[in-house]
Amino acid sequence: AQTVTQSQPEMSVQEAETVTLSCTYDTSESDYYLFWYKQPPSRQMILVIRQEAYKQQNATENRFSVNFQKAAKSFSLKISDSQLGDAAMYFCAYRGSNSGYALNFGKGTSLLVTP
């Protein structure tokens, strides 16, 4: 089974600054997808960004971007110009072809944004 590791249980960033959340994964597959989900206190799971493994170009969504290193099996999330509303739990997730294309999640990183 694929494993997803988020090595930072908690991170803190000042408003308007940049922060990077780390994620590594283990897989023998060549075709897969990677995701970052945000979970605010409302507990809703919100998709932040996705990356297809076959694409070399890193995905970007407004202030959110990823650094996808396929050979290193690394998928970090960079949040630029951090805002108070970015404070949440962030989960890295892997989707391969096992288990009906279910998601394998990391344990999450709690992001605190300070004024």
Next chain:
Amino acid sequence: DADVTQTPRNRITKTGKRIMLECSQTKGHDRMYWYRQDPGLGLRLIYYSFDVKDINKGEISDGYSVSRQAQAKFSLSLESAIPNQTALYFCATSAPLSPTGNEQFFGPGTRLTVL
């Protein structure tokens, strides 16, 4: 209206009670999933279903059962609840052959407490 709904949103029950969590979706997706979230552990897969006649166990299916009553409905049951089943439960859907096939859509979650 929400595309993926879960009922109840919160539930407190006692050890040994039977409880059912329900999930409905209006997205027309064929695949549905149940995940469990525990603090510090991320989300883990309980069961998944490809269609009404195809149900599969996930990583942590012991103590749970499911029913896919229709394409749009997928219920999770705890036959005899125990305290370590206290968790946040999420239903999700996907449709791999659609343009958003690599993405899962989550319900709002059900907070279950077993006393």
